[in-house]
Amino acid sequence: MTEKNATPFAADNIVTEDEKIKRRRLLLGVTGVVGGVSVAVAATPFMSSLRPSKKARAAGAPIKINIAGLKPGELRRDVWRLKPVWVFGRDQEMLQHAKSQEEQLTDPASTASVQPAYCQNENRSIKENIFVAIGLCTHLGCSPGQATNKKEGFLCACHGSRFDVAGRVFGGSPAPDNLIIPPHRYSNDDEIVIGEDDSA
Secondary structure (H helix, E strand, O other): OOHHHOOOOOHHHOOOHHHHHHHHHHHHHHHHHHHHHHHHHHHHHHHHHHOOOHHHHHHOOOEEEEOOOOOOOOEEEEEEOOEEEEEEEOOHHHHHHHHHOHHHEOOOOOOOOOOOHHHOOOOOOOOOOEEEEEOOOOOOOOOOEEOOOHHHOEEOOOOOOEEOOOOOEEOOOOOOOOOOOOOEEEEEOOEEEEOOOOOO
């Protein structure tokens, strides 16, 4: 056999089966990485759209309520998480009147009610002269009003539920539980922050 008739491929150009497998694995790996990056890039705008908007985040953000000069019997209102929040001024006469009516209450010790641990006391508050609550009846979510006599607490005109000045429901009322107390703290003597407490 002459040199002219030799095959054009030299022996060192022959690809073995092992080398073919290695090349396939490399190609699969590169394709997988490129595909994964492409999916991540395509999914980013979609995932961003699932986050709550600035307006929605702001609706759940803590709010500050000025309580400077809050008088006994005065009710200040604001909105937190789309719910009415009450800040109610109380005096010793109101608290004593509420204490005298405890036998008429459904849950006088607030054991079955929703409130932070620091408000699970006889006045359901951090400071006894200031009561903070979500102003929604626990029956069907109506917003009660103040009783004509301020020391009598609150009355839900929709179905007749009655609450004392600590938001505790009277027996025989349609409402099953006491008014809900949101997490809150005092940033100073003249301001309450609703939606945060000192543990945050």
